[in-house]
Amino acid sequence: MANVVRAAFVLASLSLGVYTANHSASTFSYAKTSIFTLIFYIPFHLAWSIFLFPLYFSPLLSLPQAPREGGWKSFFQTRDSRQVLRWMETIPNDGLIRYLDVFNMEVVAVTTPRGAAEFLQVRADQYVKNPKIKRILENLLGNGLVVAEGMDHKYQRKHLLPAFNVKVIKNLYPLFWIKATEMVTLIKQEVETGPKATEKSSASINIDDWAGRVSLDIIGQAGFGSEFSSLSHPNTALNTSYRAAFVPNDNSKLIFVLSLLTTPKLVNLLPGKNNALFREGKRSVTDWVRNLIQERKTDMHNHLDDLDYMEKSGQKDIIAAAMKTKAFSTEDLVHQSKTLLGAGHETSATAVTWGIYILSQPRYAHIQDRLRREIRANLPSPSSGIEVTADMLDKLPYLDAVSKEIMRVYAPVPTVGRVPAQDTDIFGVKIPKGTSVRVHLWAMNKAKQFWGEDAAEFDPERWLVGKDKAMGGATDSLAYLTFGHGPRGCIGRGFAIGENKAILAALVGSFDFKPVPGTDPDDIDVLFGITARIIGGYDVQTTVVEGW
Structure with a gap:
């Protein structure tokens, strides 16, 4: 039914365009006909895509529906x-909610672990990234493991897996x-002698900044x-280039929405200081990476006769392992x-920031104290x-x-989204090709029906x-x-945990x-993008604890 109505709308818009063009001039004009056809087609297309289809003609209207929250402003906001x-x-739902x-x-949200398994594992090959999201990721990360699809993804993962095996990761712990x-x-130097230091060796620090810097140094050495x-x-x-290219800022939400509405390449052309820094940062990082790889390849070529040259020269990093596979x-x-720089580093830094954020809250001081005692007794x-x-x-x-x-509680990647490349079904519900299907990790990880009444509690x-530990x-x-x-599960899981x-x-x-005096830890703004980051x-x- 929906396809029939849409076809009728398209036909009507095209007909109006042709009719108007040819009745506004005495002679037929291809250019004028095309212009008038577009003038009529674009509003018809927008009316169909934005209002008529989702509100009245979608075949998924029978699914449990989430309410529209936030009034008219919500039309321009992503749901988190x-x-x-x-x-x-x-x-009430049986594993799927439409919003x-x-x-x-x-969007169809999968709301049970078994539904997630169907989506991520059993029928993973039937789903691909939403083309709009893929363009955003590709603009940032290139066509690496996170962005690649199908056989290309399988090929990349197969040849990268040796760099992430248990032995390799365990050997990286001393570096961590x-x-x-x-x-x-x-940090001790900043806390004891920095501009914000007090007599008690205490000062306010931005833990997100430090987490980003240490994670970047780790990925520099390990990667x-x-x-x-x-x-x-x-x-x-x-x-500086890395931060400009990969670290979110106050404009990130707007840039994300504009990229969905248009294309990342078009958004990149917009004026503004942040956009200029992003373009330059991305170019500089890409140039640095390419130069490093070309130097490594030249070095390898000069030692073709020595099969163990990379091992002997201490090149045991992830990119060296990938190069070794040829x-x-x-x-x-x-x-x-x-991909390593953007996705790998970003998720690690995010996890550290959220960890200190939650441990610093007064109601969890006993957890922080207990953890400190275990650490000092054993390390x-x-x-x-x-x-x-x-x-x-x-x-x-x-x-x-x-x-x-x-x-x-704070999964660094908050959401996994795909669209079916062909008509499929979940729990017997037909999901048309191209429908956005998502698993919200932040939600699934804290749902009471799977984790108990204290699910939201840290x-x-x-x-x-208990036996289910x-x-x-x-x-x-x-x-x-x-x-x-499934096949797209995080290849760097062991690395991230260590x-x-x-x-x-x-x-x-x-x-x-502890929280900075006079501040409210709940007063934060979170950007739900590729990762869930605290904006700013x-x-x-931070206070030095003596005696270790």
């Missing part, structure tokens, strides 16, 4: 996972700790075998490198210079529980007690969706975190 969680718990997103774009302790040393020096020299050309061209490696002080290994970090049960709980204990007490093993599932635990241990072992970062009162 906090709203979806509320709908999941208040709207209208920005510009009345129709070295960089975390370097950060601790610099590229390069020293970015973001911690010690945050204003180098590369670090499966990727130079441009392929550029795309993978931008050497950052000032000792003693190496910390994977075995040492992985034997700390409370650290593991706190890290898991942070990533449950409680590491849920990972320590491996699942955090969830009723379904797939309820913990932070890293996704890095997060090392950074948390160094920070909480060294400092006590998070300022936290």
Whole structure:
């Protein structure tokens, strides 16, 4: 029915265009006919796409519907996972809820772990990224593992997996700790002697800034075998370019909406300081990555006879491993490198920021204190210079529980969205080709029906007690969706977990975190984009805790 009505609208608009053009001139004109046809077609198309189809003709109108919230302004706003969680718990549904997103774009939200498995695992090959979202990601990251689809994605993942195996990741733990302790040393200097320092070795710091810098240095070493020096020299050309290209700012929400409405390439051309910095930052990062790869390739070519040259020269980073497979061209490696920088670093930094944000709140002071006691009882002080290994970090049960709980409550990637490449179904409900289908990880990870009445509460204990501790007490093993599932699940899961635990241990072992006096931790603005970031970062009162 909907297709018939749409066809009628298109035919009517085209007919009106042709009729008007040829009755406004004495002779037939292809140019005039085309112009008038567009003049009539565009408003008809917009009326159909934005109002008529989603409100009256969608075949999915029979699904449980989420209410329109926020009045007319909501038409220009994307819905976030906090709203979806509320709908999941208040709207009766059998695993699917339909809602209208920005510009009345129709979305089907999957609301159960089994539905998510159907979507992410069982029928993963039937879904692709929304073309609009894919263009935004490709504009930022290139066609790397996050953006690639189908056989291209399978090929990339197959040849990148060796760089993320358990042995490789475990061997990176000492690097995670070295960089975390370097950060601790610099924060101590700021807290004790910086412009905001007090007599009690306490000062306000922006933890998001420090999290971004340490994560960037880690990905520099682990990903590229390069020293970015973001911690010690945050204003180098590369670090400045990176922040301009990948770190969200006050205009990010507007840019995201405009990119959905038009195209990222068109938005890139808009005037303004932030846009100019973004363009220049993206170009500089791309040039740096390409030069690094070309230098590596030249080096490899000069040592063709030595099959173990990369190993002997200490090139054990992720990009070196990818180059060793000889499966990727130079441009392929550029795309993978931008993906590492953008997606890999960003998610790690986000997890650290949310971790300190929640631990700093007074009602969770006992959790912070307990974690500090475990860390100090089992790990050497950052000032000792003693190496910390994977075995040492992985034997700390409370650290593991706190890290898991942070990533449950504040999943760095809030949403996974796809569209079916062909007509399909979920739970017997037909989902037409091109329909936006989403799993809101923030919502699924905190839904009471899977995690119990205290689902929204930050409680590491849920990972320590009872026979279900491996699942955090969830009723379904797939309820913990932070890293996704299936063939597109996070390839860097082990890397992210190890890095997060090392950074948390160094920070909480060294400092006590509290809200800055006179501020409200709940008064934050979150950007739900590729990651869920606190806009402007998070300022936290940081005090040195002696005795370690």
